[in-house]
Amino acid sequence: MSERTIAPADILLVEDNPGDVRLTREAFEGDNISNTLHVVGDGVEALDFLHQRSDYAEAPRPDVVLLDLNLPRKSGEEVLTEVRDDEELSCLPVIVLTSSEAEEDVVRSYELNANAYLTKPVDPTEFIETIRRFQTFWLEVVTLPPEEVD
Template sequence: MSDADSFRAEPAQILLVEDNPGDVRLTKEAFKQGRIENDLHVVSDGTEALDFLGRQGPYADVPRPDLILLDLNLPGKDGEEVLEELKADSALRSIPVIVLTSSRAEEDVVKSYELHANAYLTKPVDPDEFIETVRAFEKFWFSVVRLPPEGDSS
């Protein structure tokens, strides 16, 4: 039993907001290889992400995510809009959001942190590096960091 298992009885609930099927596949592969038990939920645009988080429509019975991986470049409502709405909602703002995007633009980094992203990661182009990046932050966020309990709206 790993250290993470000793204090995490339930699988980690992770929401991946990503419209690129290749990146979704690589992220799933990385989490499958990781040691942290998790349920990875995937939505492909900003509107779906907000419906998932608000448990609306087809997402009425989904669990609250422990962590959100958010791409910035999404069709329709983009990642910055999702981040802004999420962090403005007192019931959801405590959920950590990791921006995982291909953008290396400094203004995207600055804007994401201004909107209260908890971390900003640039997706590596190399698939092996991409998987290693996902595994590294998985280990950090679920083995090192203490996440807020559901309902923490402070």
């Protein structure tokens, strides 16, 4: 079996909790692949980043989005709905990363075509391990779609 070359990825983290942002950064810093973690704090900023509007006109198109559900100004569900309804963004992998373990949130996220649903562990060490497992699977094992599909 041939070795895959793993290119650095751009990850958009949509998270309003500074502690969770810090732990996510810490998890990515321990990696030997120089992935770039972009962070926005609410749903409106997330859509501006994804559509390269306003302060994010020069933002790269992320390879994958980590999306919290409980966000100010525009919820994660609303962001996910808009992403899936947009022809240019509809193939973008979106992983819900939230503290909610509510069955209805899990079901609703998959109904809106989230690619995965991860529950944030309360324990900081477990949180970092969850992010590292996400990184291994989504950025090293999975083949992501190209930025532009002809």
